[in-house]
Amino acid sequence: xxxxxxxxxxxxxxxxxxxxxxxxxxxxxxxxxxxxxxxxxxxxxxxxxxxxxxxxxxxxxxxxxxxxxxxxxxxxxxxxxxxxxxxxxxxxxxxxxxxxxxxxxxxxxxxxxxxxxxxxxxxxxxxxxxxx
Numbered sequence: 001x002x003x004x005x006x007x008x009x010x011x012x013x014x015x016x017x018x019x020x021x022x023x024x025x026x027x028x029x030x031x032x033x034x035x036x037x038x039x040x041x042x043x044x045x046x047x048x049x050x051x052x053x054x055x056x057x058x059x060x061x062x063x064x065x066x067x068x069x070x071x072x073x074x075x076x077x078x079x080x081x082x083x084x085x086x087x088x089x090x091x092x093x094x095x096x097x098x099x100x101x102x103x104x105x106x107x108x109x110x111x112x113x114x115x116x117x118x119x120x121x122x123x124x125x126x127x128x129x130x131x132x
Contacts, residue, residue: 020109038091045090
């Protein structure tokens with residue numbers, strides 16, 4: 001079934017990316033993805049719910065994720081001036097620097113993981129589709 005092969009490809013690539021980011025930069029894959037989303041957002045900030053949706057996490061998981069990023073100095077929280085209940089996560093200069101350091105590792109690891117998966121006949125068509 002194609003979906004099962006896709007799930008296998010996804011799991012392999014995610015594992016390789018997670019290992020490379022943790023080993024090389026002390027970042028988890030979700031942390032890296034959160035920094036990517038924040039760096040690309042207007043003003044470098046997203047509401048917590050927007051960030052959760054952007055990285056595919058639930059509210060409690062993104063709260064823990066943001067706490068780790070804040071503790072490391074890569075993000076800070078800011079209250080919405082129009083709605084005091086709204087909380088933003090804002091990328092810091094340190095967060096941008098860590099993202100810039102980690103992105104080449106992410107890209108190299110992604111290319112290597114896809115190359116390795118391409119050698120598996122059960123996955124090669126999916127790899128071709130992913131590379132688009």
